[in-house]
Amino acid sequence: MKLATLRTANGGTTAALATGADSYLALPASDVGALLAQPEWRSVVEDAAASTEQTVIQSADADLAPLLPRAGKVICCGLNYGDHIQEMGRELPEFPTLFAKYADTLVGATDPVEVHGSGRVDWEAELAVVVGSELFHADEDQARQGIAGYTVANDVSMRDWQNRTLQWFQGKAWDGTTPVGPVLVTADEAGEHFQVRGYVNGELVQNGNTSTLVFGPAQLLSYISQFTILRPGDLVLTGTPGGVGMGMTPPRFLQDGDVLTTEIDGIGRLENQFRIHAPVPVNA
Structure with a gap:
């Protein structure tokens, strides 16, 4: 369903x-x-x-609306596709690289996205996993059984803020900048692997398959559940394939008025127009 x-x-x-x-x-x-x-x-x-x-x-x-407007936890995995790891100049990780967002970051499948204060707005098309049952210290089989279904997300990132420090949080958790939806496809009707694509103004910029994930959905949920309880309605973003703007030569970022489209076969499509306002200098 x-x-x-x-x-x-x-x-x-x-x-x-x-x-x-x-x-x-x-x-x-x-x-x-x-x-x-x-x-x-x-x-x-x-x-x-x-x-x-x-x-x-x-x-x-x-x-x-955002699929899970009151998600208790929104946990994201960075550097989880082999090609994206390579384009960022890093080695394959031994453990997942995790960071968190808040429910305030989430917007709907066709909502406009307003960005104030960043001039390096990047795209990250992703498969997201929706938790369907309580998971704590779960093994992979338990985690797999605890998946309610899958949805589409874009982990829009403010690279100028993200790169200010070694911690990514400040570039990832901007209010109203993470499209999620349009639907949850329940696990019993979803396939095992998904083709994830991202477009900017209709131009294909990302195209990857989740079969190349370093850490699959069940692995991620199991790992996360070792240190924090996952509950129904929590959301886990699984990472993005290659093709992000920061990895291009020269780097490329979203401009005011650009339309970002994110789609996954069998789940659906997000289409969000961006309004990007000039960044205000901040002394930090």
Whole structure:
């Protein structure tokens, strides 16, 4: 099944089931994360689909919110594709390189992205994993069983801020700059590997397959669960393939008005226009 979070007319959000008929069926949960927090969430969806009292929203009228607007944890893995590691001039890692974002960073699949204060805005098309059950000290099999599904993300990065120090956090956790969606495809309907592509103004700049990940989704969830508990609705970004702007010669970054498109076969497509405002000098 495919699940989404839609904005509603009253200013809130609702979880929804994509029906496959150019429409969404509203579900009794405020968002996909709240739905997954219900132990019998699959039954909730099935009951709603079988009900005679349904709220159906046509795809043309659907306003896609961030898939997990209240995610308790957003954890990202950097340098996880062999080609991207090479273009950044690094060696294959022994352990995952992790950093965190907040739910405040997330935006919807077609939302505009406003950037104030950075002049080196880069793209990172990624497969993201949505946690479906509590994981703590999980092995890989347990972690695999704890995957609710997969979605599309772009770990937009402010390279000028990221490169100020050895810690990446300040270049990664900007409010309202990480598109996620449009839907969660449940693990039982998703494939084993995914083709991840990124475009800038229609030009293909990234094209990689998750079969080349150094650390796969189950490995990442298992590793993370050794030091922090993962709960339903948490989000893990698995890294980006080669083709980021900083790795180009000369380096290339998003400009005001550019459209960043991120797509994964079998899941969906993000399309976000960027408004980039001149950076203000900061004495740090």
